[in-house]
Amino acid sequence: MTMLEVNGLGKAFTIHHLNKTILAVDEIQFSVHAGEFLGIIGKSGSGKSTILKSIYRTYLSDAGQIIYDSKQFGKIDLIQASEREIIFLRKNEIGYVSQFLNVMPRTTCRELVQNALLEMGETKETARIETEKALSYFEMDEGLWDSYPNTFSGGEKLRLNIAMATVKKPRLLLLDEPTASLDQQSKRKVREMIEKLKQQGTTLVGIFHDIEFMEGLCDKVFDMKSNEMSVVLEGVPHES
Ligand SMILES: Nc1ncnc2c1ncn2[C@@H]1O[C@H](COP(=O)(O)OP(=O)(O)OP(=O)(O)O)[C@@H](O)[C@H]1O
Structure with missing residues (x-):
């Protein structure tokens, strides 16, 4: 079953003060498919x-669809x-993780993860239990759970970001360099979580500078250079 189909996608940006347009992506x-992982390289x-x-x-x-x-x-x-x-889909079906934490101010780490679950209709008790499980899984120091994340380190922010997105077990998960500032141990945790989500049927589209991280995770690779998709048979996809 095809979960996501991108056709003829185009996006241009107008830089007003330079009076010019940048074509960021074209065609x-x-x-x-459902449960597949597509890696984008370029x-x-x-x-x-x-x-x-x-x-x-x-x-x-x-342009496009x-x-x-x-x-x-x-x-x-x-x-x-x-x-x-779109708001409904973001709350319930589609997750997005980037390197940057962009969250409600004056909301604690624990509340952020809990709120993600509450807004998709989980009970308070389930949200509490699942939140603690997710924060423990990503090895967030318990002393940080009731703190505001604006003072967190880069890696802590990233782990919180990933916890918030994955705790919802989204149907489609978009990963924009989610392992950028993580140590090897945290990367392994993220990888395990991605594998778990895949097994549960989550469809993933991801970008990783760390090409080795993609090894064995991606089913397909889309190469920006050739504008083509290929199936990963074995080994590591090549950087273009
Ligand atoms: N909001 C924006 N306004 C203007 N230009 C933008 C904007 N977002 C992206 N661009 C431009 O579009 C092009 C593609 O950017 P994009 O961030 O998608 O590239 P990328 O492949 O993800 O890069 P990287 O690997 O460095 O993160 C770049 O030339 C960038 O400067």
Whole structure:
């Protein structure tokens, strides 16, 4: 079953003060089946993050279609979807993790993870238990659970980000360099979690500078250089 189909995706940015337009991505085409992991590779500035942000609708694309098979809405074009539909999908079906923590101010680490579960309808008790499990799993120091994350280290912020997104067991998970500032032990944890989610049917699209991290995780690779998708048979996908 195709979970995500990107057809002819294009996105340009207008830089007003320079009076110029940058074509960030053009004619992007790929598809991902349920439970598959698609890795996007390509050099810096080639448009990898723009693709993920277009899927999550942080950016509104200028051309093409992004057809997502939603549990709630059936097949839906994420470019045409209403704000209300996008908010629902972000709460319930589609997760996004980047290197940057962008969260409600004056909300503790524990509350952030709990709120993610409460907004998808979990009971307070389940949210409490699952939150503690997720924070322990990603080895967040218990002394930080009731602190505000603005003072957290880069790695702590990242682990919180990943905990918030994965605790919801999203149907589609978008990973934009989620292991950027993590140590080997934390990377292993993230990898294990990705494997677990895959087994549970989560579909993933991810970008990793650390190509070795992708080894054995990705089923397919989309190469920005050739604008083509290939199936990973064995080994490590090559950087373009
Ligand atoms: N919000 C924006 N406004 C203007 N230009 C942007 C914006 N976002 C991205 N771009 C431009 O679009 C192009 C693609 O950027 P993008 O971040 O998608 O690349 P990337 O492949 O993810 O890069 P990296 O690997 O360095 O993170 C770049 O030239 C970038 O400067």
